[in-house]
Amino acid sequence: MREFMEIAKALAEENRVRILWLLKEQELCVCQILEVLNLAPSTVSKHLAVLYQARLIDSSKKGRWVYYRLSCGGTRPEACTACDWVFNSLAKDPQIQTDQKRLKSILKMDPEELCRIQAER
Amino acid sequence: MREFMEIAKALAEENRVRILWLLKEQELCVCQILEVLNLAPSTVSKHLAVLYQARLIDSSKKGRWVYYRLSCGGTRPEACTACDWVFNSLAKDPQIQTDQKRLKSILKMDPEELCRIQAER
DNA sequence: ACCATAATTCGATACTTGACGAAATATAAA
DNA sequence: TTTATATTTCGTCAAGTATCGAATTATGGT
Incomplete structure (x- = not known):
């Protein structure tokens, strides 16, 4: 039960669900994920920790x-x-589809370059 | 997404998951459910409202x-x-199995009788 | 060895949620 | 119509969580 609840709670947050979708087809580094979600690095890191814990x-x-x-x-x-x-459940969700499009364009550049752009902000 | 998250959040609480299991094979009245969960009626009612909302x-x-x-x-x-x-996911979970046993004995008595016993406490 | 930087941890804050008891609601019985 | 009772709603409190920015850690490049 403990294990199941940990998974269920991990799934009970929209940003974490979006992260799972981003990772569906390939692995990603944190800077790529946060570029899609538009959240602070520390926030994304925390969400990843929750998913990892589960x-x-x-x-x-x-x-x-x-x-x-x-x-x-x-x-x-x-x-x-x-x-x-x-x-x-979410194959046709608009939010997810937008994320996937955004991810596609992010995947075209080096993580290195992406991080440089992020640092400038 | 909204709809999915509502379901996911509803499932992210142990007592609510236990309630779904209780309802797996038959419908139940509130007093039967709270007898298994050992929670205040208002608390059970709230959980049921969340599941209903989802x-x-x-x-x-x-x-x-x-x-x-x-x-x-x-x-x-x-x-x-x-x-x-x-x-x-929880077919073999000890907590769920205990609940099922407890439910079985509760189903043997009338809801009417059950409520009377609960009122005495 | 030092600096730059990707990611994590920490501390603070606002928000959400789970629990209860008391009061309200609704139905059945007297 | 009054009373008893099954459930819900409301108010409150405690605990948990999402978010951020600042400080910290760990790695690579200079």
Whole structure:
């Protein structure tokens, strides 16, 4: 129950659901995610920590960047069923579609370049 | 998104998840539910209102009693997928199993009798 | 070794939520 | 019509959470 509730609570926040969608097709670093969500880095970091705690996502450090990906697949069927639910339920959601478009254009530039732009703001 | 988040938030509370499980096989009146959960009537009522608002459950008044049931089936596929997720994820949960046992013995008595016992406390 | 920087942690604040008891509502029984 | 009672609504309090900016950590480049 504890484990399920942790997942359920992780899913009960719109920004976290949007993050899962962003990670659907590829791993992303924090700066890419926050570029879509338009939130403070610390806020995004906290959301990622919640998703990580619920074991819905995994992370790996590559240089200065931390990459996050769905932990779905491998040894986490619970994460899969949870994500499946989210993905099936929101496939046609306008917010999600906007995010996906925005993500597409962000993926075209280097994370390095993206971070530089963010630093200027 | 709005609709999905309402469902997700409704599921992000243990007592509400337990309520869905109680309603899995039959409809129940409020006094039967609160007998299992051991919460104040007003608290249970609030939880039921949240589930109702998310359109996960339906209600009908029969005399002094209000009966709640899953709104799953019929015109609410969203409720179905949500409940399916809950039911599949917690099929072997100890808390849920205890609740089911407790429910079984509660179902043996009239709601009328049950309410009388509750009033004495 | 020092500086720049991606990300996290921490502290503060505003908001939301879960719990209860008391009061209100609605129905049935007397 | 009065009374008893099943449930809901309301007010309040405590606990939890989302957000931010500032400080901290960790890594890479100079």
